[in-house]
Amino acid sequence: MTRTLALRARRNRLARVTTLLVGLPVVAPAWADERPADDTKAAAMDEIIVTARRHAESLERVPIAITAIGGDQLVDRQIRTDSDLQLSAPGLTIRQTQGNNSLTYSIRGQSADTFSGSPSAVVTYLNEVPLSISGASSFYDLDSVQVLKGPQGTLFGRNATGGAVLYTSAKPTDETNAFVRVRLGNLNLREVESWVNVPLVEDKVLLRIAGDLIRRAGYIHNVYNDEYLGDMRRDGVRGSLTVKPSERISNTTVFQFGHANGTNTGASYTYSVYGCGQTNNGFPLTCSAGLLFGPGLDSVAGSGAWAAYLAAHPKAYASGLLAYVAEQRKLGPYVTDHPGGAGHTGTDYNLSNTTIVDLSDDTQVKNIFGWAKSDVISQQPQLGAPFVTILTENVSTGENGNEVHLDSWSDELQLQGKALGRNLTYIVGAYFQRQRTDTIWPQTYFDVSPVIAPSAVTNAFRLMNDTDAVYTQGTYDLTSAGLRDVHFTAGVRYTWEHVGISQLPRSTYTYGQPDQHRTFQDPSWEVGLDYQATPELFTYVKTRGSFRSGGFNGAAPAVNADATQGGNVFASEHTQDIEAGVKYRGEVAGRPATLNIAVYNQWIQDVQRVEFPDPDGVGGLSSIAVTANVPSEEVRGMELEASVLPTDWLKIGGSLAYTQAEFTDGRILLFGQNYLYGPVGDTPRWSGVGYAEVTLPTPARLGDILARVEVYTQASQYFSNAAGSIAPGTRLPGYALVNARVSWSNILGSDLSGALFAKNLLDRAYFVGGMTLASALGQNAAAVGEPRTYGIELSAKF
Template sequence: MIRFHAATSRLAIGAALMAGFSGTTSTASAQETSAQEGWGSGTPIVVTARRREEDLSRVPIAITAIDSEDLVERVVISDADLQRTVPGLTIRQTQGNNSLTYSLRGQSADIFSGSPSAVITYLNEVPIPVSQASSFFDLQSIQVLKGPQGTLFGRNATGGAVLFTTAKPTDVTEGYLRGRYGNFDRMELEGAVNVPLGENGAVRIAGNLTYRDGYIDNLFTGDELGRINRENLRVSVRFNALETVENTTMVQYSNSHGTNTGASYTYSVYAPGETNNGFALTSSAGFLFSPAVDLLFGAGAWDAYLAAHPQAYAPGLPAYVDEQHRLGPYKTNHPSGARHFGDSWTVTNITEVELGSNLKLRNILGFVDSYTNSQQPQLGAPFITILTENLATGVVGNREDLRSWSEEIQLQGEAADGALEFIVGAYFQRQRTNTLFPQTYFELAPLLPFTPATNHFRIKNHTDAVYGQASYEIGGGLTVTAGLRYTWEKVYGLQLAQSDNFGPPEQTRRYSDPSWEVGLEYLATPELLVYAKTRGSFRSGGYNGTLSPTFVASVGASNFFNSETTEDVEVGLKYSGSLMGRPVTFNIAAFQQWLHDVQRVEFPDPDGPAGPIASIAITTNVPDERVRGIEAEGSIYLADWLQLGGQLALTDAEYTNNQVVLFGNTFAYGPVGDTPKASGTAWAELAFPAGNSMGEISLRGELYAQSGQYFSNAADSVAPRTRLPGYELLNARLSWNNIMDSNFSAALFANNLLDEEYFVGGMQLAVALGHNAAVVGEPRMYGLELGFEF
């Protein structure tokens, strides 16, 4: 079977939506299976958005689900790949490819923030942190749930949740081996073997090795940025102690080395005296690292600096912006290293006990232990304005050491002859995070001594919650759903040894917040579901570890910031049936969401005019934000050999009350960052019969496109010139499965086929230092894949 996904522009995506061809990868896989087996008997897509298995077309939530087959066919092998498969989801990169935050429906977490992500990721129903890129391997599915999910998934899921489910041990001896080789000397090996253990269970062992050279040349050091060296091993064991009891344990170890891409593209620098909409801009870096420094130290000062720094750019930092344009996106001049190291252990244990035909008890235990140490390039120019190392102490790299335990117990069941479905549960989590930020500011020898700084702090979160949700079928296809969750949390903040703020005792603050949901769904026909719902949830408050408790106490303030709260309204339609006798699926959702005490980072100067070094990053609460939009997806088989489809997300986000006063200074926020107004994917599939003895030949491609986005939340005031342009990525894959009726397969693939130059995020240090840098997207990546299944 040959497949080809194609489109030409964002206009094509919009036209596809109007024609009803906007779609998800999950529906594509379902329709493909339907065509192979007879499209009238299509296989449903099973999701767990309501903590139980259900047909995707019957779940009243905006969801994109990607099954195991589609993950392979669309070459979704890491976090960044999700963005092109789930329009509306932004995988935000601040300090490069190993500094990630998921953003959905206008909600994310800023750089240097004490705020948790607004989009929570789960592995086998256990919440896991995302700070570095990972490799996806041997997954059963990925589900992206959009909008507040606090009732069933807990605090912080105000933008949504991403559910990763690993392949489970089965009762069949089976396995696979898949290898890839591509440009930049990319080598990847992935495999799994499943072995039954008689009637009492099974074991599945899976692993992945990924190696690739970097694609950004650091002209200053000779390093390659973006180099990958990842090794992963997973063991899953299913044990059936009794006929009514099943226990599944998964243990995964991941190790990552390489170099960070960093924010290695110098994007904008502010000149002395520059203003924006009446706001004075920080210009310390642009002034000190330029010939203008002679005005401060006298004639010849700049020449003395250049003599001590022969690799510096003689015209100065402000002029380097044009030099960066000349060099292009894949050349940088960062004057330090960019190494990355990370490893993690993850354990999940799920026990299910059938208490009767309509009652099930589930226990979900999780453990996560992760550590990262990264040098993060935060500017691509050959000047040391800021380093992620302390030149005075010799400590190098931002470090995060996280350990989390979670325990959840659920009771699921049905009553009233199946008309009532319910779930009640309790959740407990204990998390501890140690964070170390070594820094050096403004190395200006021989004019000024550099300024070292170190933040080192511990944050502990103790979380307890109870929840319940029920759906009752009133009759005539109408069902009502209601749910409530209440969470109690205690946050501890402590300055650790090595910190410039070390000394004060541990501080604590308690938070408690509700999450809720009320909805109606109407199954108008077996093919058509319409729904309306309203939800409320929150993002937990926290502790500003980079802020001195001693200073805060002296001005009567607090190191803690408030919880962020939200409520929304969503209406949607899901159709899975036929149009003019051909299979078609179409899902559309419209939403409006209100957020209060929005958690954002600012860089105030607490000492007044003490100078640029006094500026620090703290999380504060912006009064109000409003987000609204439309998300649609679907597919249609025009013929047995031709399928069209796509996805579209339109998002309008703005701060409706945007001013915050910090240490006597007023800061204004807007536009909302990390939120493109439009993003989508358009595709087509062609199927050519090759004969049973030949196997299945497939060609597929797709075009992902998005409009521009800001990597700052204050571009209209103190951080202008932080808007990234929109871009389009064309991807393609030619595959041959069951070669000559065998278990072997082969494929050629290419992402960013037209070698588009684009940006995927940025590091805004506008207020702190007066410059901003962007994160470069990957160039064209292509290769050969060989596979074997047994």
């Protein structure tokens, strides 16, 4: 059993094209089975193997809404970083809050706010070990990516209310070969990706080493200091060693190192600012930033105050921050004017060790050990305007850049197999994780010197999370009970999360406060039925429940109470859902076709959301970040993926997601102030992609030429969860992107291949998230998506 998508490609070029049908968009297969040259329809119907339920099984018989993409298709679809994934997985949004190196995964309206301290609603895994996402990464030498949608809790390492994304690296094989790929493009793109595979002892000791080096210039011009934001310098290396002392025992160790340098794009586009006296649906708006950074300063500090400020800050916009919103629109999305730095550096180490022992043909023991260490220092050009409303810098101490230092180890022991006459497929397991995260946030607010001295503060704290869980899940074939091809699945998991927080010496106000500790514990569960109605048609219905553990917000006062009482504690978030789906893989009008549809309704209670209340009632000048529990939210939607092969040389298809999310009770009270949440942020109502692939009818001796064009589109979305009340002006418009790639494989029968590629071919400007400081400062900024990128790719196999 392996964590891969399985299809072995047939050597005949025409059959290989038809085989791809089953992978797009339902999956993008890595390889395809070798078959007779005249069996094109059979090739198109090859079984696809996934491991979404922790054991190998056919995708078409897995009762889960899942999108899976093989390693080759990651290349064909130009999925090079985390941000690209949403182009191929309906319902998945990779949201940017503070720019390209501050990413959060969102599925079905479930995410985690910046500064919240909440566990992620969507947990990512590398080789079955949970990852902590501290920034964007580059994809190289991956075997597959699987996106599981909806609550996850019974089978995976961490509870998740939104979903899970599973990355699986390519494993060593029993062949001696190597590969290198070079990409060159605009923005001075230079990338080299390579791997080498060596069997040290035939079929016993196998080694694979892979690496990736990428350099690219920035694309947002900061006219304040003539710097370009979005500069990228990343290096990665991965070593994988598989040892098989016997036919029934295997051990695979994977070590990965990554280092990133460059500049953050930040939320660098000044999007909206509020003036004093403005209201929205009866809610007064914070106006501190617009008041202090403009002619209104005279009303606060006396006549001549604004002139004195401009004299001391000659690069400031003389008409003030409120007027700068219109100026930003004139400058356009790829120009900013921000006085802060934007440097980013990060180092990540990841280790996984997986041991599999086959006790018998029907019973297996599996142990998965993981270790991770991450260190990040990052400056954020957060709001774009030429005023210091907020900086990731403490001007009093000289501390510069947000720091995150994470250490984690985990271990998972599983027993899985078949029983009761092989009618029951079961898994029993235990999971343990110990994680420590040190966070240092130096900040400076409102530098209106020499008129008003800035306010500088550093939050420095350590969050500790000890997770213990036990779980079991089984699927029983009811054929023996007279219900042919009907299966019943039930699973349960119980999790204890012991969470603690310590204030670190660099903390300005809270160092010396006593440590805080709480334990959050709850079950997760799943119950479902599925039915293989015909060889081509599979249906299922299921219900699940899961939770996100509560914890502590390190940016809130170190008071052992919840946010409604002015403290830093927040409760667990709970969710339940119902999902029904249909999966079809067969023929339409005699041609191979696939169709996957899932519909769902999800309920969430005590939704974890960040807010910036004003405890002293002085108009935002003393705002703090707290994590509150919003009473309830409901999400309903539909996800569809379809493809058809109308001819042997043409494949067309697409995917579509409809997500309707709303706070059914969004009212909370913080420090005596009423807050009303809604609409739900970072969740476009519609998103989808349509594509066409054409294989040119070239003679076999010339090689294979494949052209792919796709259009991704999404509706508008909000980058605040309170746009209907205290945070108007945070709605981002919808957009559409055109991507294209033409590849020539095995050029003239050789081992050389090449490609031309382009993303955002029409060079559309668009926004991919934002930073809302509406209640804290009365100012919001948006994160800009990448402009047109294009280039050439050359590769060789050895």
